[in-house]
Amino acid sequence: MSTDSQVRNIPKTVKEGPFGVFLWGGQEKFDRRRDVFQELSTNPMFAKDTGAHTSLARKDAWTKGALQSRELITIKLRKNWPHRHFMDAIRMTDWFLPVQPQFRIFMSNLERQMTDEQKRIWIPKAENFEIFGSYPQTELGHGSNVSGIETTATFDPLTDEFLINSPTISSTKYWIGGSGIWATHGIVVARLIIRGQDHGNHLFLTQLRDLKTQQLMPGVEIYEMGPKAFQGMLGADTGALRFHHVRIPREQMLMRNAQVERDGTYIKPKNTKHSYGSMVTVRALMAEITGHDLLRAAVTAYHYTTFRKQFKRDRVNDKNETTVFNYASVRHRLLPLLAQGIALVLVGQNINQAYQEYTQQMLKGDTSDLEDLHLQTVGAKVYSTEITGKGVETCRIACGGHGYSGLSGFGRMYAHAINAVTYEGDNYVIGQQVPRAILKHYKNKTEASLPSISYLSVLRSEKPRQPPADLTNATSWTSRGVQQWALEQRLVSMVRQHMEDTNANVDTSYTTHALTMAHSDFAYWRGLWKVVDAISHESFVEHMKALAHVFSLSIIYNPHHPSLSQHLPLAPNQLAALRKAYSEVLADLGDNHVAAIIDAYGLTEYEMDSALARADQTPYEALLEGAKRSEMSGEKMSHLWPMMVDTRQIWKREKAKAKL
């Protein structure tokens, strides 16, 4: 079926069906999305107005974000919303709000790092929004390298307090979400110093502002750090914080794992693995949700490219221009991203699920699964943010010039997706943990203990592995066995190279990034097929198989980095067969399945907030309407007209002067 004849079919409200429930991650998540949608889309405080807030002064945009935060707090308290409802509602507002850290990072640290006694005091305050939380970790001088943090918390046994101090400019806490104007408290990451001895980083709940006046507490110096690139995170106040010997009671060190006693005795944590926890929590969450950011861009681009027509494919015989979605230049960009976005969502949520289950175990003292989970979350964070960040921009560019309009919404989507490649650990830095684990387990011959690197056993085999089918036959490439063979071959070759480099003392900080991507390709490939194999609904299993094949062959034929191709050397006729297979699965997805998948995912116009994807208007009507509503249209700038008229007279005056 050609998509030429498709009518626009963009939902205004959330509609339920088994395929949609599956794509959104199950009934619970689907219902939550519907609840949140219902609440926000009908509340004028959350009215979407494509591009409008990107025309505001930054402080006016933030004011809107602060008032939305207040409204969300009211809704949560009134409706007894669970935390995840609240967090998903922030995501649906489609920017970053000052209240975002409250559960995402503040509360989750209270939960995991406080003693039961501390929790009894602080958790209710945080849940009721009696206090506004933030998490001051990153400093001007150190981000991903948390061991370089300079802020100190020195124990004063005379007063039973810690003195929080920023000794240098580079120790200024920077990029601290919600702390610039909003937060009253921060969980400060600081080096614990007792009697001159440095015990490394610990967490200290520090009051930043007076609860009754919002004035800064004595010794606390805070600035709002200014604009972000791409007009990103407009709704959030991000703080630069310095502490000048700020005193907090000893009880405000988070003491679930390590403790400081009244006399200054330091009791170190029984299990040092706990320190992983905080970043891993957010990374696990990112693994689950990031793919939806890519899907929003892909679905928006789908709706636009199935509307826009351009050129006749056959200049002589075609009466009408062709819908641009039908060109290979669009399909080859959008369809793999759609498949990858869905893979990120379906596999990522399983990683987060496993992490959540682990957290429950950990609270009971069992940390056995942590290493594998840590590896999975690091890989998933790097993989999902790389693909999503770049993919959102690819979707925008595939829409041509109108993608650059602020009204298309793509600019906002990119601004809020691409920062994830650096926050919660720069991808090039944290990605190195994957090859590090690979080397360790290979050396110790313990790869069988970690499911995510079990492919290393292939590396031990002396003889080359033969492909399980004839690679010069295009249909071979749609067999699971061949796909696995290809991904493993490539990975094994890259691991071998990495081992040689490491032994030769070569700096691998660049090449490990591609290796981590290849590792995750394999993990997601396996994860996606596992999900597809478990589908019991006849109604959509074929759609998902078609999509899984596009995912599989996209990562093999058109990988995330050219070096991945170099590690899978294929003969020209094998490559030609792979190319043919990839073209065929793309054509199958594009002709027979994509419309059903987009329809089932059912992203509403409210969620997309793009002039290119409106239910009742064509993109052209919506773009023209956007221009009519511009605050710079018509007479709204007429106070400057006399200046422009006069500017056209300057030449006369200059000529007269020159004659003098």
Place this chain on the structure above:
Amino acid sequence: MSTDSQVRNIPKTVKEGPFGVFLWGGQEKFDRRRDVFQELSTNPMFAKDTGAHTSLARKDAWTKGALQSRELITIKLRKNWPHRHFMDAIRMTDWFLPVQPQFRIFMSNLERQMTDEQKRIWIPKAENFEIFGSYPQTELGHGSNVSGIETTATFDPLTDEFLINSPTISSTKYWIGGSGIWATHGIVVARLIIRGQDHGNHLFLTQLRDLKTQQLMPGVEIYEMGPKAFQGMLGADTGALRFHHVRIPREQMLMRNAQVERDGTYIKPKNTKHSYGSMVTVRALMAEITGHDLLRAAVTAYHYTTFRKQFKRDRVNDKNETTVFNYASVRHRLLPLLAQGIALVLVGQNINQAYQEYTQQMLKGDTSDLEDLHLQTVGAKVYSTEITGKGVETCRIACGGHGYSGLSGFGRMYAHAINAVTYEGDNYVIGQQVPRAILKHYKNKTEASLPSISYLSVLRSEKPRQPPADLTNATSWTSRGVQQWALEQRLVSMVRQHMEDTNANVDTSYTTHALTMAHSDFAYWRGLWKVVDAISHESFVEHMKALAHVFSLSIIYNPHHPSLSQHLPLAPNQLAALRKAYSEVLADLGDNHVAAIIDAYGLTEYEMDSALARADQTPYEALLEGAKRSEMSGEKMSHLWPMMVDTRQIWKREKAKAKL
């Protein structure tokens, strides 16, 4: 030499030396840069204030841009600046201004498309800024596909006028720079209709606004089209225009090539090639200047990454943390971009130079070189904008988290670089002209007539070409012969594939993009070595050779698309040698040459406008200072404090309500 010990060396003013003059494209261009720098950097109207205008409301930012335009007009008229001074000054303001179209596209069309008589009337008006110009071509419904334009200019023989009309919403002129508020005139691209007969697109000088009042002319409907993605082009008002049977005198059709006589007789152009002209002009200019946009990002990132330290390379033996520039993860990203940026500048300016010379010939009636120039400018536009757009963002991400600060300037750089992949022709669309020309000349056996595709002769040869040296030897890869062999082999394989696809009626609109990039790789490789070979200065020829090798091996080993690797199949030991060679030339550039190149290029802090590259402040000091100056810091948002205090009381009220 390790760069660990380097001190920051960021110039405040333009300094002259032979290498710098060379890198800026010769004495004339260097002097112009210095003149413009001198004028702007000392004029408070053009004070740079990293990130400040990104905090303004859009209309306030535009107002600043309009006032800067007025100031620039005054300077130009007073100093008798040539057009290029004026155009470069707009570039140095670092955003898009309403007055930008005046020479870049408005005047250049008057020059090329008006009769001598028309020019005598209109050129002085445009030069004096008595009228403000714009170029309404793109419509909501059609951009790169200009043949789809719907706006009509219908000749009325009774009144000797044309009626300009926009019959549909999709015929609304959109993305028209400077027309939203500023411009008084537009060169409207419209289909010429005489007695019901459609003669295709022609140009019509149309008055948009009254010169004395700035009011819209009768029948002209204009809106300012709203925000752009990434807060791009803040200084420019971009218009959406509709014409309702707007009458203009017959004399305002641009009639150098085609004419309409008093009685409606249409005289078609002698040479239809003229219609190329307008977009080619801008593309040729883009070829020359785009590389500087990439270099600015690369130099800014260089200054930051040679300052920032992170992690100890050897945890046990190193006392200090390592400068991040010394990690492979940074060098492998920045150094190839530096080399590519310089190649874009040095080769691109030769393409523009050739085009300028051709324009002079064309005015005398000679259009013989046009096809080759057209091919060169299309290739250069696609190539330079792809590499620059993506490269700027790679530089930002290589700087880690602080790259996302608005104060770093990278967001602005990206916003103003990436739009070039769609404007003046979407790269995926216009890039198809390169393979189209290849096929035509291959069929006609006329490839020898076009220097830029002479490599096609290789394709005619029956027997496989042997490499000119042992490819398993790393030093082979630094020989010119091997580099040429590799680039030609790859290209020939891609062209062969393209021919097969075309014969099989496969849609090649996706794959041609990679082919155009590979074609341009070769053109720029040849162009760069030609420039390097012509250097007579002993003082910098070695630096340029080191840089040219990084350029050459970067495009071979780490190409712009994975498919380029697939078309250059190498045996594992050949690939290992290439990899080794690439590592070595990168190390050589990074250790022995990059500092001298950055120093010679001498980009001033004013030109970079980044908190990460200040002469008298470390990046940390500048980021902290930026936060202190934030319009949202301290008490500036204290009017909202009572709202925040009250929000923390909501829980009490809700609890009380619940109890009732």
